[in-house]
Amino acid sequence: MENADIFLERLQQCNEIFHNGGGIFNVVLSEQSPEIHELFHPDWVVHHFQSIYIVTVDLPPYGVYSLMHYSIESFEEERNDIQPLEDGD
């Protein structure tokens, strides 16, 4: 039941990304994940951070369902809002 929920939620996320035209994603892999080329087409891989088990991929719409793979623990769309924390007020 729980796995089915996770599967459906993931599918829903992928559908949404598909409709948004793909995008750049940071993907957390499980430590036992297969070779990266078995998960993503090499052209889609922007960075592979092997020491921290994360890969950044630029997915075209037809590639978003790669995110359904069971060895992908979580993923997030790339963002650029991290700030230096100097207080200026």
Place this chain on the structure above:
Amino acid sequence: MQIRKIDESLTDHFSGKSLSPQSHLGSHGIAALLDVDFTQEIIKELPAVGPVTYLTKLGVLLADVEKEGFDFLTNQQSIFAISDGEALCDTPKPGDVDEKNAKTSREMMRGTSSVFMENEGKGIKIGVLDTGIQSDHPAFEGRVVEQVNCVQDKFSGDVNGHGTHVAGSIIGKDIGVAQEAEIIDFRVFGTSPGASVSSILMGLDHCVTRHVDIVNMSLGSDFPSYVLENAVDTVSNQGIPVCVAAGNSGPDPYTINSPSSSRLAISVAATDSQKRVAWFSSRGPCSWNTWSKPDCAGFGEHVYSASHKGGYTVMSGTSMATPGVVGVAACIMEHENENSNRHGLIDWILRNGGNPHGQSSTDVGTGFVSLMDVESYVSNSEGLAALSRKKKSKIVKQDFFKKTVLSCKDCTSSKILHQISHRKDGTMRFRTSCRTHREISNDGAPSYEDIILEKWQHIRIAEQQILKALKQCGKCGKHGLVSINDWSHMKLKQGLPPHSEGDVGCLYCQAKGKRQIPTRFAELW
């Protein structure tokens, strides 16, 4: 719905008042908060210059638009707010800080420690993920040993001075806490405002491959990045302490930034020179995770350190507190260089060895961490035993929730958990009733028993324990409650995390009821 807010700078820009010559045909970056139900339509119809990015978790659309696109957005009923996407992230200038009362991290974080008198972090390599470092500043004496660009640009040096100031507080001669340690500079900020998550991931990856001893991250965001938090935890799990600034979003509770909120990060709050929490320092607990944050505090208000323009300058922020704590860690690490578990020991000391000076753990964690404060813990075995006792006294036992909240004082049956709510003072209210001993008032409503848990208690209870209790049916006693309809958002006082209300029904006995709970539990349900 009416548009609530449009940045005045955008209105000026598109009305031609402030058109800059660099603008591409008057285009400008915007960030629009929109109704998620209309995302597809807006993205499809928006006349944007270049690609449109939609941040699904935030419900925010980022795009470059010209006047036509701006007018299109302002006319949409489904747009709640439009902000200037190019002015999101100006790093403030340090001109308005009090230079007279400024102190160095070295003065504040070393004190007159005799145990660490000889320890200046010699042989310790620190990874600094920041805006870059002006490595030829005389204070560094060539100890910025490598500079790695994690951003795809040709810039070298320090983008805006933040990184040089941070590095100065760690290794700067006469200003840094560990003035013999070495730094590897991982520049994760480019010339445009804001760092990308992937550039920070690259920095963390390099920290592992280059075997740094400690990581300094004086950066963060008000919005959680679970991927970044996961990466910080992975680096910590490999034996590298990662010190992360708690954030400058205080003084309200629930303002801890990400990735400082990650479970294994050492989240650093800021204090003034009297070791009182700085007003801006983000306060715990974290609104999206259950563990206790911040972990400790360092000196972060009016800090005198190196400037990227040469000379010295004063800055404030949890950014400035973090390098002081990293410097303390470097000195302990050098002192313990023959201890095979020195990384674990340091992690333990930073999380448990601070001196709170009478302040709350949600403000300063376990307290201000200076070499003076922690020297007793490494100077003899009694110190370590004392630290162990101090740690144990704050641990909530596994059956605490069951015994304190769910046990009826009159019978052996477990109580029903109807509502959970965060309160302004950081405590949490659990509204319960016993199935057997429930009293019904004259108007037919059951009487409830409210149990208030202090913040250090409720943040140590596992979410799954609470969730399981919430699903117990008040009629049949089985854990069969499911959500019947979508959870609705509740309006609460400012500063409280979001709460939700929803109808629930029992799969076993078909009974129906309501639950009012923090939204994070509704999402987990």
